[in-house]
Amino acid sequence: MRFSCRINGVAYEGDVEPRLLLADFIRHEARLTGTNVGCEMGVCGACTVMADGEPVRSCLMFAVQADGMDIRTVESLAENGSLSPMQESFHKHHALQCGFCSPGFLMTLESLARKGALPKDEEDAREVLSGNICRCTGYQNIVDAVLAVSR
């Protein structure tokens, strides 16, 4: 089934099985492996990307459903080799260890940042990030990194 979309501003076309997940198209066809696949059942958030400005679980969309959409992945955050402010804050506050969940967190946050909706306190931060799971950090450093940017 044919479809086309833009990923990080670049046009992609595919002729793929309908069952190919958007996450797998991004990783295997577009070769953008920053987006990670954790659970494939929509609970971990590691696959979070932006689709037409909204944060979505790319393991719960079929690639063909992204036809005509503007997809943004973690690769779009850094500019000319410079980390984005949120990436920089994650680095500074040690908000990642293995880093597997980090693209998902960053894209959730990017979608909020673009709406001017970054959480300003700990309660809100934990609320909006409830859809992203981290096995390494215990979340506190992630919260600190987010609030350092939002405040």
Place this chain on the structure above:
Amino acid sequence: MKPAPFTLVRPQSLEEALSLLAEHGEEGKIIAGGQSLVPVMNLRMAQPEILIDLNRVDGLAGIAFEGGRLRLGGMVRQAALIESALVRLHAPLLAKALPNIGHVQTRSRGTIGGSLAHADPSAELPLVMVALDAELVLASAAGRRIVPARGFFLDAMETVLQPDEMIVEISVPASPPDTRCCFRELARRRGDFAIVAVAAQRTGEQLVVALGGVETVPFVSTRLNGETVRGRSRDELGAMFAEEMTGRHVMGDLHASADYRAHLAGVLVEECLREVLEP
């Protein structure tokens, strides 16, 4: 895991969608937000041969206030419900429940119609629609029918929807300005399905207390209403509710035993009654 192979069709109109449903409704499934369906397909717990994708169909995602009712298209995203001033104004109970549904990434795609059609016993939207006495408009190629939410849910994951039918609209009577409402849910983590959820709404002398995650479908309490709660103490209300619960078929599973759910229900009902009854 990856889903089994299927055909995907993307109708451009409701008429086309209904015609596809008429032809393929038995072996096929509608995909709306996909937040419930795709996990099930990825786990191969469901292997529909054909998916009818509603995301290209216009006219199903409206939010309007007409004739004293709040009218919601079946494809309205949960995120859009949260943003809607009309929802906040005319259905405050729904507005209170919405942040409990899933997560930011699921609400961007998940739809109200999809959640109702999926009929998970622990889902918030079925509970709120039952509490608000919503009406669902079901459409097929043969026509339309209206089913009250209170008669829509048959069992866990089972509704009155026929294979060739889909939900096109949900409408609720507008809540009057002096309405007091409360939504309480207990879940192990934010965004998880409720173990038990209570939705209560009072307008003047009318009171509705509804529960989800207790039986296999959401229900309205028969013992607690505007008449019966008048002048009762907190202990009396607790006893009345506990009595009703002994006659109910409470679910028990690995998340919570039936006893625990019944106990939790009592706790959350008490909280809600306090919130909507006390001056």
